[in-house]
Amino acid sequence: MEVRSQDERYLEAAAQYGAALHRLAGAYEADPDRRRDLLQEVHLALWRSLASFDGRCSLRTWVYRVAHNAATSYVIGRRRSRQSAWLSLEEVAAVPDPAEGEHAAGRRHAIERLLALIQQLKPLDRQVILSYLEGLDAAATAEITGISAGNVAIKIHRIKNLLTKRFHEGGGHGE
Amino acid sequence: MESDDMRSVWQSQGGDGALKLEELRKKAGKFRTTIARRNLREYVAMVLMVPYFGYFAWTSRLPLMRVGNGLILAGLVYIAYELHRRASASPAPAELGWENCLAFHRAQLERQRNALHGIWKWYIGPIVPGLATVCAAISLPMFRKSVSAGLLSLTWIAVPAVVLWMVARLNHDAAAKIQRQIDDLEGLSGDSPEALQNL
Numbered sequence: 080m081e082v083r084s085q086d087e088r089y090l091e092a093a094a095q096y097g098a099a100l101h102r103l104a105g106a107y108e109a110d111p112d113r114r115r116d117l118l119q120e121v122h123l124a125l126w127r128s129l130a131s132f133d134g135r136c137s138l139r140t141w142v143y144r145v146a147h148n149a150a151t152s153y154v155i156g157r158r159r160s161r162q163s164a165w166l167s168l169e170e171v172a173a174v175p176d177p178a179e180g181e182h183a184a185g186r187r188h189a190i191e192r193l194l195a196l197i198q199q200l201k202p203l204d205r206q207v208i209l210s211y212l213e214g215l216d217a218a219a220t221a222e223i224t225g226i227s228a229g230n231v232a233i234k235i236h237r238i239k240n241l242l243t244k245r246f247h248e249g250g251g252h253g254e
Numbered sequence: 255m256e257s258d259d260m261r262s263v264w265q266s267q268g269g270d271g272a273l274k275l276e277e278l279r280k281k282a283g284k285f286r287t288t289i290a291r292r293n294l295r296e297y298v299a300m301v302l303m304v305p306y307f308g309y310f311a312w313t314s315r316l317p318l319m320r321v322g323n324g325l326i327l328a329g330l331v332y333i334a335y336e337l338h339r340r341a342s343a344s345p346a347p348a349e350l351g352w353e354n355c356l357a358f359h360r361a362q363l364e365r366q367r368n369a370l371h372g373i374w375k376w377y378i379g380p381i382v383p384g385l386a387t388v389c390a391a392i393s394l395p396m397f398r399k400s401v402s403a404g405l406l407s408l409t410w411i412a413v414p415a416v417v418l419w420m421v422a423r424l425n426h427d428a429a430a431k432i433q434r435q436i437d438d439l440e441g442l443s444g445d446s447p448e449a450l451q452n453l
Contacts, residue, residue: 086275093272101269122273123281124350131348145350148358155362189263203439206355212264225356242260 088129088138093122096142099213100125106197106209107150108157117153124149136222143210143223151202165201168208168234172241189246196245207234293337300334307384318391326384336376340369356439363436370429374422385414 083091093100104118128145132138193212197205203224210220217235221228304327311323353361389411397404 089275089278090272097271098267098269102264102267105267118270119273119281123278123285124347126273126275126278127282127347128351132351136351141351144354144358147355148350148353151355151359152362186263186266189260190267193260193264202359203355212261214261214265223354225354246260 085126085130088132089126092125092129092138092142096139096146100142100146102213103146103150103209105194106205107154109194109198113157117150120153121146121149140219140222143215147202147206147209147223151206154202166199167201168204168237168241172237172244192245193242196241204234207231208238211235211238296337297334300330300337303330316391316395318387318394322384322387322389322391324384325387326381329380329382329384332380333377360436360439363432363439367429367432367436370425370432373425378418378421382418 100121101118104114104121108114108117125142125145128141132141136144197208200208203226206224207220207226210223215223217228217232220226220231220235224231226234307323307327307330311320311327314320314323349361350358393404393407393411396407
């Protein structure tokens with residue numbers, strides 16, 4: 080079996096999932112400077128963790144677990160100082176969209192609205208919606224989050240409804 | 255826009271690749287230094303208090319006062335030991351990858367809850383016998399003078415006692431709140447309808 084060093088594994092993981100980690104940091108932190116710090120923290124956590132990666136799960140699962148766990152620790156610490164409340168998917172769906180009725184302002188606007196929605200969510204809801212947006216299926220999401228595949232599938236169904244409602248009623252935000 | 259389109263919009267966001275390995279090593283070193291400095295600050299604070307209470311334990315004319323200061327000293331040594339033990343028990347970096355998000359989140363909450371529960375046992379509790387003994391050493395001679403003087407001396411003892419009670423109460427409430435969050439996570443790895451309600 081090929082023995083790979085921590086550095087080699089990190090470079091491979093960052094090459095494959097670097098963009099996903101960047102998007103994930105954006106979903107956990109709105110402030111650009113803090114987002115940059117968080118992204119660096121996630122990369123550092125990934126590099127340190129890969130010294131112990133033994134292949135018992137796929138590299139993708141490992142990377143997402145490390146990233147979500149590190150980012151969740153970060154937002155829990157931040158919440159203690161800010162005392163902001165997190166909402167469940169159901170609660171978010173019940174809150175009127177602040178951008179509703181605005182004219183479509185393109186892809187960037189849609190992403191900003193999506194980020195604003197995700198940043199309000201509880202950690203586990205956030206992890207499921209991000210996995211969905213990254214194109215992971217229910218089984219992969221279940222392996223990363225620890226929520227059963229059945230529950231993830233139902234959760235994804237709710238997420239699809241929420242996204243369709245938010246972004247379809249708003250009137251086509253694509254370019 | 256349909257939810258599937260939203261996926262492609264989401265994934266269209268570009269992003270950075272790897273950080274430089276040299277930068278990572280530097281950050282890891284800085285991280286270790288920060289932790290070591292934090293631990294050192296706590297030990298130094300403890301060590302500075304040892305000569306203070308040690309002096310009174312050694313030189314006080316009242317035997318009860320000597321015993322009280324000695325007990326405070328022993329309590330501080332125990333707290334320093336606990337600080338060292340707990341700092342060493344921080345999670346390993348690999349834990350972030352071995353544990354799924356649910357297990358990791360639960361473990362974090364349990365750590366916070368246990369820390370709040372334990373703070374009375376290992377951070378405040380160990381110095382209480384010493385403080386109580388010192389208070390008794392001050393109040394007993396006052397009672398010998400007169401009951402009213404003794405009762406008056408008890409009023410200033412009551413203030414720290416109320417503060418300690420309030421700290422214990424706040425910790426208890428915070429731990430109960432965290433326990434409710436842990437309970438909400440129960441069963442999420444299963445497929446029961448109750449579990450789904452908690453999702």
